[in-house]
Amino acid sequence: MVSLEKISCNKFIILERVWTMGYNTFKLKRKSDNKFDSLVKFFEQYSGSKLVSKKLTGNNSFKIGLFVFEQYFFRNGSSASATVMVVDDGVEQIVDVVSSAGGVGLFNFSWGAEASYAKQMKTVLENEGFVLDELED
Numbered sequence: 001m002v003s004l005e006k007i008s009c010n011k012f013i014i015l016e017r018v019w020t021m022g023y024n025t026f027k028l029k030r031k032s033d034n035k036f037d038s039l040v041k042f043f044e045q046y047s048g049s050k051l052v053s054k055k056l057t058g059n060n061s062f063k064i065g066l067f068v069f070e071q072y073f074f075r076n077g078s079s080a081s082a083t084v085m086v087v088d089d090g091v092e093q094i095v096d097v098v099s100s101a102g103g104v105g106l107f108n109f110s111w112g113a114e115a116s117y118a119k120q121m122k123t124v125l126e127n128e129g130f131v132l133d134e135l136e137d
Contacts, residue, residue, distance in 0.1 A: 023100040024118035028130035029092055036063045036088040042128065043067045048120060049082065063088045071117055080117040095130060097121050 036058075044051060049069035056065050065086040072079050080101035087094045099121060101114035122132065 023098060024114055025096070025098045026118065026122060027133045028095045028097075028122070028125050029133045030128075030130045032088055032090055032093050036065070036086070036093070039086060039088075039093065039128075040065055043084065043086075046124070048124060049117075052081075058088075061090065069121075080114050082117055082121050084121070093130075094133075095125055097125075 040054075040056065043065070044054070046069070049071040051067060052070050053068040054065070056063070058064050063086075065084075067084040067086075069082045069084065070079055071082075078101055080099060082097055082099040085096045087096075097118065099114045099118040101117065126132070
């Protein structure tokens with residue numbers, strides 16, 4: 001989807017293009033048998049992507065981790081990101097993942113990099129014992 005917005009700058013008119021990028025979101029769950037710290041260590045050592053940022057918070061009754069990953073796709077020369085939020089309340093661990101990708105070329109096509117990245121993250125988490133709970137568009 002493309003929207004054009006006119007911006008007036010003295011005697012010049014600048015047209016700015018705003019593009020909607022592709023994204024995928026999903027939620028996975030598992031029992032909190034595994035310690036939160038081991039899951040944090042897993043994300044820190046995950047070699048499938050570059051860990052760009054990590055934020056941890058919580059108290060005695062819950063823990064929250066927010067991780068931002070980035071991956072470059074050579075096939076189309078674009079980057080994709082995945083934001084992973086982990087909430088552990090002592091009973092279950094819930095992971096929300098949002099993947100998005102920037103496009104390339106004149107029409108800013110992402111060529112599905114965000115979908116590939118989402119599938120990769122989902123598979124990795126399922127291998128760690130998580131079960132798909134919710135898939136969104």
